[in-house]
Amino acid sequence: MMMNNRPWRVAVIGCGMFANAQYLPNIKKEANAECVAVCDIVPERAQQACRKYGIPEWYASVEELIEKCDFDIAIDVASIQAHHEINMAILGAGKHLISQKPAASTVEELTEQIELAKSKSVKFVCVPIHPMRYDINVAKQMIHDGVIGEPTYIKCNMEHGGPEYFQYRDADPSWFFEKGAGALVDMGVHGLQIVTTLFGPVKSISCLAAVTDGERTVRSGAYNGLKMKTDIIPDEYMICLTFKNGKIGFVDTGFSQKATKTPQLEIYGREGTISFTKPYMENKRPDVYMDCPQRGIRGWISTESWESIPKKLISQCCCLRDIIDAIEGDCEPVLTPEHARHILEIMCKIPDAIESGCTVQMKTEF
Numbered sequence: 618m619m620m621n622n623r624p625w626r627v628a629v630i631g632c633g634m635f636a637n638a639q640y641l642p643n644i645k646k647e648a649n650a651e652c653v654a655v656c657d658i659v660p661e662r663a664q665q666a667c668r669k670y671g672i673p674e675w676y677a678s679v680e681e682l683i684e685k686c687d688f689d690i691a692i693d694v695a696s697i698q699a700h701h702e703i704n705m706a707i708l709g710a711g712k713h714l715i716s717q718k719p720a721a722s723t724v725e726e727l728t729e730q731i732e733l734a735k736s737k738s739v740k741f742v743c744v745p746i747h748p749m750r751y752d753i754n755v756a757k758q759m760i761h762d763g764v765i766g767e768p769t770y771i772k773c774n775m776e777h778g779g780p781e782y783f784q785y786r787d788a789d790p791s792w793f794f795e796k797g798a799g800a801l802v803d804m805g806v807h808g809l810q811i812v813t814t815l816f817g818p819v820k821s822i823s824c825l826a827a828v829t830d831g832e833r834t835v836r837s838g839a840y841n842g843l844k845m846k847t848d849i850i851p852d853e854y855m856i857c858l859t860f861k862n863g864k865i866g867f868v869d870t871g872f873s874q875k876a877t878k879t880p881q882l883e884i885y886g887r888e889g890t891i892s893f894t895k896p897y898m899e900n901k902r903p904d905v906y907m908d909c910p911q912r913g914i915r916g917w918i919s920t921e922s923w924e925s926i927p928k929k930l931i932s933q934c935c936c937l938r939d940i941i942d943a944i945e946g947d948c949e950p951v952l953t954p955e956h957a958r959h960i961l962e963i964m965c966k967i968p969d970a971i972e973s974g975c976t977v978q979m980k981t982e983f
């Protein structure tokens with residue numbers, strides 16, 4: 618497909634915490650791209666982003682952005698509940714799209730988006746970005762090369778203390794605890810993407826969940842001190858997974874760990890363990906324990922000289938590089954919407970698993 622000598626023109630939709638932390642400051646650093654417009658239903662936030670990052674245009678609605686702005690790629694980083702409507706509008710307008718998670722609230726909606734992207738011949742990338750991570754790719758390669766022998770199970774701890782506690786934002790964080798959002802779609806999505814990146818599609822799930830804190834107080838930012846009722850949806854999930862390959866996994870996720878010393882991710886094999894001891898983006902490479910009596914090794918080893926290492930990530934705006942590679946090479950992105958749909962199906966079926974206390978079967982693949 619076409620190669621672009623001039624920078625790709627990007628529009629960022631939603632100018633909240635994440636756009637300011639990861640996308641707006643990194644667009645030029647991550648790819649041959651520039652931000653030509655921002656959009657937020659709160660105009661002051663869009664105007665503020667324009668001033669801060671020298672962006673020429675701002676809009677208060679996606680419709681106006683589509684009508685008036687000349688852009689190639691949109692990044693939807695608005696509140697979770699707004700994603701489906703925004704994504705359908707962007708894809709329908711024939712623009713390439715990166716969607717923040719979850720891209721939709723049901724599998725059917727995301728299928729609608731995937732089909733629309735195909736019919737418009739545009740590229741569609743869904744984050745999180747874990748399959749692009751250097752350390753995850755190193756672990757994947759190690760598993761493939763038999764460093765820990767036959768892998769047996771995987772365990773992921775994906776938690777923080779809550780968006781009102783852990784993150785600074787000027788926007789009101791109440792929406793994180795409302796229907797359609799919540800800890801599962803905000804945090805669980807990361808754990809589920811990581812374990813499926815390493816162990817593949819899931820066959821069945823079961824889950825325990827609880828509300829650990831039914832009233833929270835915002836602890837930073839413009840809404841510091843605001844009390845919120847947070848008892849509508851669970852803030853703690855313990856998800857058990859059986860993968861299609863017969864192996865098992867566990868994802869502990871939620872807004873209920875103010876601090877932890879648990880490794881974020883461990884992969885166990887018959888001959889060793891791969892351990893991620895630091896939060897993601899901070900792991901240089903995972904720690905590895907090998908039990909290899911033939912070579913006289915029984916202990917934690919250094920993984921310094923691994924070959925074919927993927928590029929190191931600068932920021933979570935690396936997804937822009939992924940979509941531009943897919944556009945320029947006319948190929949599939951690494952961060953496919955089909956993988957996102959599989960994770961969405963898990964998240965949509967978790968309430969059934971909790972309520973019934975039974976194991977629930979999966980349908981989608983990636």
Ligand SMILES: NC(=O)c1ccc[n+]([C@@H]2O[C@H](COP(=O)([O-])OP(=O)(O)OC[C@H]3O[C@@H](n4cnc5c(N)ncnc54)[C@H](O)[C@@H]3O)[C@@H](O)[C@H]2O)c1
Pocket residue numbers: 630631632633634635636656657658659662678679694695696697699703717718719745786787788789790803
């Ligand atoms: N590590 C991660 O991957 C990570 C971390 C935090 C947030 N996120 C994701 O980023 C997205 C935004 O989260 P945030 O923390 O920045 O939230 P936020 O509340 O700080 O910002 C959301 C912004 O979207 C705007 N908005 C809402 N509806 C809109 C619409 N229809 N059109 C345009 N703008 C609209 C709001 O006014 C607000 O400014 C969510 O999807 C969230 O899941 C990802």
